[in-house]
Amino acid sequence: MIDIEKVREMFPITQNKVFLNHASQSPLPKPVAEVMQRYIYESSNFGDFSLEWHDGGKPFFAELIGASKEEIALVENTSMGLNMVANMLEYPCEANVVTTDLEYPSVVYPYLKKKWSLKVRYVKNVNGKLLLEDFEKAVDDQTVVVAVSHVEYVNGFRNDLKALAEIAHRHGAFLVVDAIQSAGAIPIDVRRDDVDFLAAACYKWLLGPCGAGYLYVRKNLIKELEPSFIGWAGVKQKVFETIDFWDIWHLNFPEDASKFQVGSPSFISFVGAIEALKLLLRTGISEVEKRILDLTDLLIEKVKELGMKLQTPEDRKYRSGIVNFKMANPDELVKRLSEKGFVVSARSHGIRVSPHFYNTEEEINRFINELKRVQ
DSSP states (O other): OOOHHHHHTTOGGGGTOEEOBTTTOOOOOHHHHHHHHHHHHHHHHHSSOOSOOGGGGHHHHHHHHTOOGGGEEEESSHHHHHHHHHHHSOOOTTOEEEEETTOOHHHHGGGGOTTTTOEEEEEOOBTTBOOHHHHHHHOOTTEEEEEEESBOTTTOOBOOHHHHHHHHHHTTOEEEEEOTTTTTTSOOOHHHHTOSEEEEESSSTTOOOTTOEEEEEOHHHHTTOOOSSOOGGGSOOEEETTEEEOOTTSOOOOSSGGGGOOSOOOHHHHHHHHHHHHHHHHHOHHHHHHHHHHHHHHHHHHHHHTTOOBOSOOSGGGOOSOEEEEOSSHHHHHHHHHHTTEEOEEETTEEEEBOOTTOOHHHHHHHHHHHHHHO
16 A cells, blocks of 8 residues: 555655646656756766666566566657657558547657658547447558557547557557556556557656656567667677677667667666656556546546536546546636646646646645636
């Protein structure tokens, strides 16, 4: 069980604001901020740092999503990971890509490039839900990619990745997943769900800084795909008489997902990301999910008592850490709430609230009471 008071000591934001906007960007926990400050101090004073690199946190992210560290590449953000995948794949004549009308732009934009002339098919949501039968109708033998978010950013709808993978693979298509709104908030198991590619940055639910992210590539796809971009970080050095050197006459890729890395990452970002991943793994992602869903249960109950229209499905199997409800003048309300120390966001003609595991029931109640006052 989570010791909430002990956990909250790691989040200085709780002393200043009621922060309910993790679907946008999380405040840094104290251990993450401290390790980044240490990195700056040591780099500034000694020109180097003594912190363990841990392969940029690959083992920890792999554990979080049920993968092996050999299937993980370092990327700077989700958009870069999704673009790398889109540009690695081949698109025969008449090929199509299936996505949805709830997607974040970076999920869709790579496939709209003119040079491919791809047909992009949009599965339309039905009252905020994406129905599997509509994916069945949209995907055919000319589909190359089914591109979705695990959790949709506007209303928090949780897609069934295993079912989508079955639909995609039945037609020879790949499942490409944006996991930025799920990683760190709900359990992910890429093996169980048979996901082909998954990308996530660390600055939302993973509680890390901007500039750090991860790309998962299913093991049996690593060897057959050529990277979109190629640099020193994605090739093997040769050894000659015990000396490593770069072979600039040939491309010698490693057998793991590091072949998709290009150059030097933001070291300070990944130092922070490592600490954030360790924090989440120590807490237990199932415990984190339970806590988040309990808080959103309470939030939904209170929103309904106020007679507001939910834009988030109520069924737990479709839910995540995001709750969206319609309000008149949401931008103005978000501004007024911010002035009172409550941080949320305006999305799709409503207010989007996204608590993390360190938030409390008391904060949810305070938010609702303040909402009554400012609306």
